[in-house]
Amino acid sequence: MSGETKRAQKIEVGIGLPNFGDALESIDAREAAMAIEHAGFDGIWLTDHLLIPAEYESKYPYSKDGSFFLPEGGWWFESIVTLSYIAAVTSRVRLGIGVCVLPLREPRALSQQLATLDRLSGGRVVLGAGAAWLAEELDALEVPRKARGLRVEGAIELMRQCWTGEPQPGTYGPFGLPN
Numbered sequence: 001m002s003g004e005t006k007r008a009q010k011i012e013v014g015i016g017l018p019n020f021g022d023a024l025e026s027i028d029a030r031e032a033a034m035a036i037e038h039a040g041f042d043g044i045w046l047t048d049h050l051l052i053p054a055e056y057e058s059k060y061p062y063s064k065d066g067s068f069f070l071p072e073g074g075w076w077f078e079s080i081v082t083l084s085y086i087a088a089v090t091s092r093v094r095l096g097i098g099v100c101v102l103p104l105r106e107p108r109a110l111s112q113q114l115a116t117l118d119r120l121s122g123g124r125v126v127l128g129a130g131a132a133w134l135a136e137e138l139d140a141l142e143v144p145r146k147a148r149g150l151r152v153e154g155a156i157e158l159m160r161q162c163w164t165g166e167p168q169p170g171t172y173g174p175f176g177l178p179n
Contacts, residue, residue: 014043014096019082021071029077033086036093043094043126044086048079049137050104056136068134080113087121095121099130103148104141107155107175111162129156150174 015036018024024032036044052070059066083095095117100110118125131148132138138145154173161167161177169179 012042012094014045014094015041016045016047016098017086018071019046019077019079020049021075023071024077024082025075029082029085030089033090033093037090041093043096044083044090045096045098045128046077046079046082048097048100049076049134050078050101051137051140052076052134053136053140056134058133058135061133080110080117083125084117084120087117087124091122093124094126095124096126096128098126098128100127101132101137102129102155103132103138103143103151105155107158107172108162108177110155111159114159115163147174 017029017032017036018027033044052068060068079097079100083097086093087095102110114125114127129152131152132143135145138148143151150173152173154171154175158167158172158175158177161172167177169177
């Protein structure tokens with residue numbers, strides 16, 4: 001490594017704020033977001049689901065026994081709206097969805113929502129995108145399970161096009177932009 005200068009890498013640390021059950025209301029989202037920012041954390045991350053069935057057979061892939069934590073109260077705050085609220089009471093922290101269940105979202109609308117939030121927040125939005133694990137959620141929202149990958153790939157490509165400001169007409173997986 002002669003002649004090369006080693007640079008220190010900054011590790012960013014964010015906090016997952018619960019946006020489900022009674023948790024977000026009980027901790028006061030406004031106060032929690034401001035406290036996270038004041039404590040010096042780099043980001044606030046939320047989870048994303050549009051609905052969780054009361055009963056399901058799908059195995060959660062990130063736990064040893066396949067179970068998924070379902071909180072008391074059952075309420076799930078929509079992630080983009082909640083991040084918008086958090087953006088309004090903070091000024092520095094990055095705002096993330098980890099992960100946005102992309103097959104459940106309409107990508108043209110999602111790209112506009114995220115771009116608006118990013119612009120209004122001063123460029124603080126970070127998006128983690130995933131393909132979905134909960135088959136019953138996909139079924140309830142009439143999203144074909146076997147099309148998840150195609151929907152994710154098409155949505156990412158289409159959202160990138162929308163973010164250019166001059167999206168090209170065409171087909172993006174199962175989505176499209178007219179001529």
